[in-house]
Amino acid sequence: MNNENLIRSARSADTPSAEPALTLYQYATCPFCRMVSNRLEALGLDYRTVEVSPSFADPDRRYVIERCGCGTVPVLHDSTNDVWLGESGDILRYLDGRFALRDAS
Numbered sequence: 001m002n003n004e005n006l007i008r009s010a011r012s013a014d015t016p017s018a019e020p021a022l023t024l025y026q027y028a029t030c031p032f033c034r035m036v037s038n039r040l041e042a043l044g045l046d047y048r049t050v051e052v053s054p055s056f057a058d059p060d061r062r063y064v065i066e067r068c069g070c071g072t073v074p075v076l077h078d079s080t081n082d083v084w085l086g087e088s089g090d091i092l093r094y095l096d097g098r099f100a101l102r103d104a105s
């Protein structure tokens with residue numbers, strides 16, 4: 001699936017349930033993105049990544065900026081509750097708060 005289809009799918013209210021709810025918009029070389037993907041993996045979460053262009057001329061990049069209101073990556077979208085987060089610290093706190101204790105009970 002190319003970037004355009006991934007973005008379209010993330011926009012859609014009827015995203016197939018087989019699609020992971022979590023999408024990480026990133027640059028592969030970004031250390032903040034790596035920190036988030038490491039946490040997603042440590043928590044054993046199913047997620048997909050979308051490689052965005054550093055160029056603000058890229059429609060996919062502009063779409064992500066519009067949705068989360070920030071101009072940097074990483075950006076995490078949780079389609080379960082349509083939450084968009086654009087700060088790595090916020091993303092880590094969100095993931096820990098929502099998922100870290102789910103198997104503890």
Ligand SMILES: N[C@@H](CCC(=O)N[C@@H](CS)C(=O)NCC(=O)O)C(=O)O
Nearest residue numbers: 030031032054072073074086087088
């Ligand atoms: N405060 C942000 C900083 C993230 C950050 O600086 N990301 C860089 C990539 S490593 C970025 O997106 N820079 C803007 C750009 O490349 O246009 C966070 O921790 O999430």
